[in-house]
Amino acid sequence: MAHSALSNKSFDFIIAGGGTAGLVLASRLTENPDFNVLVIEAGSDRRGDPMISTPGTFLQLYGNKKYDWDFKTEPQKSENGAVHCWPRGKGLGGSSMINFLMYSHCSKSDLNIWRDLGNPGWGWTDIIPYFQRIERMHLPSDPTRTALSTEYIQPSLRGTSGMIHTSWQSDAFSWAQETWPKQSKAMGYPTSTDPRTGTSLGLFNQLTCVDPKDGTRSYAATSYFVAAEGRKNLTVVTESVVKKILWDTSGSKPRAIGVEMETNSSTIQVQATKEVLLSAGTIQSPQLLELSGIGDPTLLQTHDIPLVVSNPSVGENLQEHPMVVLSWTTKPGHPTAEHLRDDPSLLAQAMDTYAKTGGGPMAAAVTTTGFLDLHSVTRPGTDWSALATPDTHLPQRQLDLLMTQLEDKKEAVYQVSAIPSGNTPSLRGIGNSAMFFHSVPGNYFSMSCGLMHAFSRGSVHIKSSNVHDYPEIDPRYLSHPMDVELLAHSLFHMKEVVKTPPLADFLKDASDGSGEKEFMPGLKPFSTLAEARELAKERQLTMYHPTGTCAMLPREEGGVVDTELRVYGTEGLRVVDASVFPMNVQGNIMSLVYAVAEKASDVIKETYAGERKANGVDGTSH
Numbered sequence: 306m307a308h309s310a311l312s313n314k315s316f317d318f319i320i321a322g323g324g325t326a327g328l329v330l331a332s333r334l335t336e337n338p339d340f341n342v343l344v345i346e347a348g349s350d351r352r353g354d355p356m357i358s359t360p361g362t363f364l365q366l367y368g369n370k371k372y373d374w375d376f377k378t379e380p381q382k383s384e385n386g387a388v389h390c391w392p393r394g395k396g397l398g399g400s401s402m403i404n405f406l407m408y409s410h411c412s413k414s415d416l417n418i419w420r421d422l423g424n425p426g427w428g429w430t431d432i433i434p435y436f437q438r439i440e441r442m443h444l445p446s447d448p449t450r451t452a453l454s455t456e457y458i459q460p461s462l463r464g465t466s467g468m469i470h471t472s473w474q475s476d477a478f479s480w481a482q483e484t485w486p487k488q489s490k491a492m493g494y495p496t497s498t499d500p501r502t503g504t505s506l507g508l509f510n511q512l513t514c515v516d517p518k519d520g521t522r523s524y525a526a527t528s529y530f531v532a533a534e535g536r537k538n539l540t541v542v543t544e545s546v547v548k549k550i551l552w553d554t555s556g557s558k559p560r561a562i563g564v565e566m567e568t569n570s571s572t573i574q575v576q577a578t579k580e581v582l583l584s585a586g587t588i589q590s591p592q593l594l595e596l597s598g599i600g601d602p603t604l605l606q607t608h609d610i611p612l613v614v615s616n617p618s619v620g621e622n623l624q625e626h627p628m629v630v631l632s633w634t635t636k637p638g639h640p641t642a643e644h645l646r647d648d649p650s651l652l653a654q655a656m657d658t659y660a661k662t663g664g665g666p667m668a669a670a671v672t673t674t675g676f677l678d679l680h681s682v683t684r685p686g687t688d689w690s691a692l693a694t695p696d697t698h699l700p701q702r703q704l705d706l707l708m709t710q711l712e713d714k715k716e717a718v719y720q721v722s723a724i725p726s727g728n729t730p731s732l733r734g735i736g737n738s739a740m741f742f743h744s745v746p747g748n749y750f751s752m753s754c755g756l757m758h759a760f761s762r763g764s765v766h767i768k769s770s771n772v773h774d775y776p777e778i779d780p781r782y783l784s785h786p787m788d789v790e791l792l793a794h795s796l797f798h799m800k801e802v803v804k805t806p807p808l809a810d811f812l813k814d815a816s817d818g819s820g821e822k823e824f825m826p827g828l829k830p831f832s833t834l835a836e837a838r839e840l841a842k843e844r845q846l847t848m849y850h851p852t853g854t855c856a857m858l859p860r861e862e863g864g865v866v867d868t869e870l871r872v873y874g875t876e877g878l879r880v881v882d883a884s885v886f887p888m889n890v891q892g893n894i895m896s897l898v899y900a901v902a903e904k905a906s907d908v909i910k911e912t913y914a915g916e917r918k919a920n921g922v923d924g925t926s927h
């Protein structure tokens with residue numbers, strides 16, 4: 306549809322943001338031919354762009370405004386003013402279009418905590434069917450099963466006919482991938498089980514969102530959107546920005562009746578007869594609420610935005626997975642990413658293999674990951690409960706639940722990952738691509754430890770009434786002392802891991818006789834906890850998993866949406882994306898974003914099922 310033809314047109318549902326969650330909604334809602342749906346997406350349709358579809362090019366997308374909003378955080382007080390780049394996907398598919406393709410899973414306890422926070426219907430058993438519905442898992446070939454030790458997966462727990470392809474590469478296994486599960490055994494970690502069982506510890510090679518048919522990225526635009534694309538009841542406009550929600554304030558509650566949007570340099574209004582659904586993500590869904598008059602009255606007044614609903618919780622409760630990375634020098638003869646950097650003929654060969662077969666190194670994403678509990682990583686003797694200090698940004702109930710998970714021997718406190726490549730965290734404020742594509746001569750291996758349940762809470766708020774002004778993002782990284790201590794301990798543990806064979810056999814010994822492995826140049830040695838704390842502050846990075854800014858919680862406990870994801874105090878308005886997570890969960894969160902959107906689609910369909918019957922559409926009585 307021509308953008309101009311949209312003006313004053315009406316739809317049953319308007320979805321603001323055609324990202325990960327937005328395209329699930331679009332696809333599922335238009336299964337009902339009676340629903341007329343409009344999706345408005347700020348970015349472009351990048352299907353077919355090899356930079357997106359080739360798994361091996363993802364690290365080059367960050368900071369490129371063609372694909373990435375390229376947000377920056379506020380200077381972080383607890384990190385001597387450090388600024389972090391926060392990439393977010395801009396285009397059909399949103400962040401699923403640019404992410405690392407890792408297909409992970411939350412724990413049973415993570416979701417039961419959601420339920421216990423006042424969200425009946427959102428516990429483990431409630432959400433599991435949606436995980437099944439999302440996934441189309443491809444069994445590994447025999448060489449893959451042997452090389453990557455994939456036997457921990459229980460196929461019976463997995464979806465095999467869903468929208469998102471999950472698989473492992475079929476060739477070009479790296480020494481790091483083959484060694485990783487063996488390292489788990491050598492460290493005495495628990496034997497890995499399928500994360501779908503609800504608990505999952507140890508190191509393993511996880512699934513990635515790659516369609517093995519041609520080795521391409523499987524994401525919201527190539528799956529959910531493709532399934533719905535030809536439907537007459539779906540309209541998708543790209544390169545168009547939702548500016549704010551339109552209201553009817555004549556009833557007892559303000560009702561969302563459409564949106565104001567900018568398209569082709571003009572501003573138009575489009576009507577929604579049933580609902581407006583915000584799926585603009587953790588940064589921009591709260592931005593749109595505030596621009597539309599829902600938020601803290603003082604903040605809205607500062608920006609001359611008329612108050613529609615007072616709710617100071619909008620944009621609060623921001624949570625992330627902070628992580629630290631260490632890198633070591635590899636021994637000669639073990640290929641790393643730097644070999645591709647330094648030898649253009651190797652890169653050309655990899656590209657050629659990918660073009661001809663859809664395989665080779667360019668078809669591989671990161672698989673080497675795992676989860677560890679507190680006691681597997683930290684040094685004995687720390688009084689963790691003494692570090693659980695109250696914080697005005699962290700509700701006491703959340704603090705208590707965080708402590709329960711921290712002390713639970715079955716729960717992951719850390720996600721540990723590895724890649725055969727160096728990393729330069731000092732460039733965290735310059736760009737994520739620059740950090741990975743470092744220019745330090747030599748070959749390296751990196752390991753990271755990320756906190757699954759951070760204690761620090763931040764916020765996202767508008768800086769002006771203009772949708773084009775990026776909001777103020779303040780994760781308040783490491784503002785809680787627990788996070789600093791947990792990361793500091795993990796730095797010591799990583800040093801122990803790399804000193805243990807088989808991994809130790811691939812890394813150079815330090816030349817100073819210390820018995821340590823040789824760090825990548827520029828990395829400061831540390832031997833005391835005080836030094837490790839400082840290093841954690843210098844090297845802490847984003848894991849790209851912000852959540853929680855439009856939390857599904859009781860309103861008096863910081864909630865923005867209820868258990869049907871309706872925005873408190875309004876009618877005809879829901880938020881469906883990662884911003885509704887009340888508390889962050891273990892692992893890479895995309896699978897849960899898909900699951901939340903699948904469940905939301907069911908809830909919305911159910912809301913109007915009665916209406917269809919009442920209208921006699923199903924041939925039933927009035």
Ligand SMILES: Cc1cc2nc3c(=O)[nH]c(=O)nc-3n(C[C@H](O)[C@H](O)[C@H](O)COP(=O)(O)OP(=O)(O)OC[C@H]3O[C@@H](n4cnc5c(N)ncnc54)[C@H](O)[C@@H]3O)c2cc1C
Nearest residue numbers: 322324325326347399400404405407547586882883893895
């Ligand atoms: C670099 C990176 C790596 C990651 N790696 C992984 C990984 O390997 N595995 C994993 O599980 N998770 C990963 N994640 C996290 C995961 O991808 C996201 O949490 C998830 O995709 C978020 O989905 P969403 O629907 O909440 O938001 P998004 O998918 O970001 O969708 C929001 C959409 O709204 C659009 N939008 C915003 N504002 C407006 C507006 N005003 N008007 C119109 N459109 C608008 C945006 O352009 C975007 O398309 C990663 C994320 C990033 C950024």
